[in-house]
Amino acid sequence: MAETRDQLVRLHDHGDVVVVQLDRPAKLNALSTAVEQQLLDAVASARVASARAVVFAGSERAFSAGADTSELPQMTPDRIAAYYRGSGSVYEAVARLPQPTVAAIAGYCLGGGFELALACDLRIAAEGATFGLPEVALGILPSSGGITRLVRAVGAATTRDLVLCGDRFDAAEAHRLGLVRDVVAPGEVDARALDLAKQLSALPPLAVAWTKAAIDAAAESSTATSLLVEQLAYAALNQAAHKKDEA
Known part of the structure; x- marks a missing residue:
């Protein structure tokens, strides 16, 4: 289904820091191929290239609720291969950025949204944030770096638990696992992520x-x-x- 909004990713300048914000509120920032392409374009933009640090953010309701599942039935093997060469390469593009990157997580951070957050260097979460990887229950698996990065972050055993069981967990558990740096009060996550990014932007x-x-x-x-x-x-x-x- 074609997008009805032209601008799904917005850039905000804060001195040496650029905030890359997902802006698809009606779909809880679900990551359609159109969103991913705009996100990929943003990551490759001159504004991001000139920044000293980058924050990735969503909204208070959702950092991102995950992939747009309405597109899944259309994904034949040939289209999937083309997807990873195109808009699906955005997760690795984020991970390869030379600047420090911070994810500001509020609300839902599920599936591909969680994988996007894991591609960032550091993560700040609001107390009400909800994490999870529901892909296996849908007959697929996390395939945008989620398994790879989780194994390296928390080990194979914990990754099996998180991915196979698919249970949702809160910000406190994410902090206990070492997946988020700080847990802050609702409404403070963007400011805390921006403060951290500004601190990092001062580094050589x-x-x-x-x-x-x-x-x-x-x-x-x-x-x-x-x-x-x-x-x-x-x-x-x-x-x-x-x-x-x-x-």
């Missing part, structure tokens, strides 16, 4: 980018490879710092 951008890359390498590599990445990154950053001092 090159050091942030290399550190993010080193953390990703550590999650995927042997100890020897991870240590080598750390050491090479340190050498590059140290040289850059000295050149700056000499300039």
